[in-house]
Amino acid sequence: MAKSTTQFVCTECGWNGAKWFGRCPNCGEWGTIEEFHEARPSRGASKTTSSTSGASLHINVHDYVHSTSDVTVQHIQRIHTGFEEYDRVLGGGIVPGSVILMAGEPGIGKSTLLLETAGNVADEQSRKDPQATVLYISGEESLAQIQMRARRIGAQNDSLLMASTTDLDTVVSLISQEKPVLAVVDSAQTINSTRVDGIPGGSTQVREVATALIDVAKAQDIPLLLVGHVTKDGSIAGPRTLEHLVDVVCQFEGDSQTALRLLRSVKNRFGPTDEVGCFDMSGEGIEEVKDPSGLFISDSDESPVGTCVSFTVDGHRSLPIEIQTLVTNSVLPAPRRATNGVDTNRLAMLVAVLYRHAGINLLARDLYVSTIAGGAAKEPACDLAIASALASAVSDKPIARTTAAIGEISLTGQIRPVPRMNHRIREAARLGFTTILVPRARHGMTYENADGVELVQVSSVLDAMRALGLNKSDRR
Structure with a gap:
C-alpha cells in the first residue's frame, strides 16, 4: 500500500503545512485549516523507475530537436x-x-x-x-x-x-x-x-x-x-x-x-x-x-461645472476618463472626502497642492470625486484633470467639453510628463477634443502635431489653472 503523510490545508487560500493552526498563517482566516493525507508514490513504482534509470536509451535526436528556422515545423x-x-x-x-x-x-x-x-x-x-x-x-x-x-x-x-x-x-x-x-x-x-x-x-x-x-x-x-x-x-x-x-x-x-x-x-x-x-x-x-471610448465619458453636449476629461493608458489602449467633482460647504469638524474610482490619498495630496501652489482653498470643504461607469482614475496622468475639476467646482466655472488635461502633479506643484503621451493625444484628437493641457516638453521630448488640436503646455499647477481661467476664485 502507498504510504501517506498527514498534512493540513487551508480551505480558503490553499495554504498547506505539516502543523495545524487555529488561524491560517497565510490568509489569517480562523477555523479553515483541515487535516488530509497526501498519498505518496508506491514502493513498486519507485523500483520500476530506478531499474530503468540506469539503462541506456537510444533515441533519434532529429525526431525531437528542430531548429528555430526549420520550415518543416507545422505552422500553428x-x-x-x-x-x-x-x-x-x-x-x-x-x-x-x-x-x-x-x-x-x-x-x-x-x-x-x-x-x-x-x-x-x-x-x-x-x-x-x-x-x-x-x-x-x-x-x-x-x-x-x-x-x-x-x-x-x-x-x-x-x-x-x-x-x-x-x-x-x-x-x-x-x-x-x-x-x-x-x-x-x-x-x-x-x-x-x-x-x-x-x-x-x-x-x-x-x-x-x-x-x-x-x-x-x-x-x-x-x-x-x-x-x-x-x-x-x-x-x-x-x-x-x-x-x-x-x-x-x-x-x-x-x-x-x-x-x-x-x-x-x-x-x-x-x-x-x-x-x-x-x-x-x-x-x-x-x-x-x-470601442470603449464612449463608456467612461458622458454623452452630454453641455459643459457642466466640476468635470474634466483625462486619458489613461491600459495595455495598448488609451481610454478617456471623465472626472466629476462636487464641492460643498462643510458643517462637520472634519470635512468629508468621498471618492469613487479615485484614490483617497491622492485626492488629499492634490487638495494640499492646490492650496499651497495655486491659492485654491478646499481644506474646509466637503469634496465628492467620482468617475463614470466604474472607470479607474488611479494613474498619475489623471492628476491634472482631478485638480482642474476641483477648481472648476469651487469657482463655479465650467471647463469646455472639448478640453482635456493630462499630466502628473508633484508635491512641488510641477506638472510632470507621463508615458505614451503621443498615444493619448492621438486618441483625444480622434474623439474630437480640440484643446489638451499637457506638461511642458522637456529636453529631448517632442509632441506629435494632431490636426485641429491645440496643445497648451503648462509647467505648474498654477499655470494650468490660469490657462483654464480657474485661479481667481477662493484664493488664500
Whole structure:
C-alpha cells in the first residue's frame, strides 16, 4: 500500500503545512485549516523507475530537436473565440494544445463568457467540419442549468456537448474519447481525484486535477479553458504551481454594480500580457465592446461645472476618463472626502497642492470625486484633470467639453510628463477634443502635431489653472 503523510490545508487560500493552526498563517482566516493525507508514490513504482534509470536509451535526436528556422515545423493555426477582444488578449486566438486558466470573482461572468465562447467555436468549427465538437464540462451546475444558461445567451448548438461531473477520471475520459476541438472545465476547484487524499479545492487535489488535465490537453493537442476560483484578496485559489503549469492566465474583473467587464492576461506564453479586452454584461449574455471610448465619458453636449476629461493608458489602449467633482460647504469638524474610482490619498495630496501652489482653498470643504461607469482614475496622468475639476467646482466655472488635461502633479506643484503621451493625444484628437493641457516638453521630448488640436503646455499647477481661467476664485 502507498504510504501517506498527514498534512493540513487551508480551505480558503490553499495554504498547506505539516502543523495545524487555529488561524491560517497565510490568509489569517480562523477555523479553515483541515487535516488530509497526501498519498505518496508506491514502493513498486519507485523500483520500476530506478531499474530503468540506469539503462541506456537510444533515441533519434532529429525526431525531437528542430531548429528555430526549420520550415518543416507545422505552422500553428489559432482557434478564434468569436470575440475580437478575447482573441487580442490571447495574442490572436487559442493555440491548439494550450491550457488557459480563467480566474475571477464569483458572479463576475466567467462561466457565461466561456460558455458563449464554446458556442462561438462550435458554430465556426462545425461549418468547417460537421464532425467537430466542443465539450463543456461543469462541476458546479447540472445539465439542466447549463442548458438553461446556453438557451438564455444563445449558445445552443448541436456540436456543443455538455457534461456535469466532479470526477477527474470521468473528465479525462470524456476529453480523450470525444477529442473535441475545444474543451472547457468549470472549475478546477470542484473536480476531485480518487487517487489522492484531500478535500476538493485543496492544494493536493487542485495540483492533481491540473496535472491530469494538462497532460491530456498536451497529449491530444486539445486546447483547454480551465476556470479557477479566487480568494478574498483576489489571488487564484489553490497552490501557486497552478499558475506555473498552465500556458495562459487571464483575469476577468469588474465591478458587480456595473455592466463593464475587463479581461486581462497576467501570463501568456503565446502573446503579450499588456492587452485588455472590454465586455458588457447583460441579461442576454456578454457582448464585446470594440470601442470603449464612449463608456467612461458622458454623452452630454453641455459643459457642466466640476468635470474634466483625462486619458489613461491600459495595455495598448488609451481610454478617456471623465472626472466629476462636487464641492460643498462643510458643517462637520472634519470635512468629508468621498471618492469613487479615485484614490483617497491622492485626492488629499492634490487638495494640499492646490492650496499651497495655486491659492485654491478646499481644506474646509466637503469634496465628492467620482468617475463614470466604474472607470479607474488611479494613474498619475489623471492628476491634472482631478485638480482642474476641483477648481472648476469651487469657482463655479465650467471647463469646455472639448478640453482635456493630462499630466502628473508633484508635491512641488510641477506638472510632470507621463508615458505614451503621443498615444493619448492621438486618441483625444480622434474623439474630437480640440484643446489638451499637457506638461511642458522637456529636453529631448517632442509632441506629435494632431490636426485641429491645440496643445497648451503648462509647467505648474498654477499655470494650468490660469490657462483654464480657474485661479481667481477662493484664493488664500
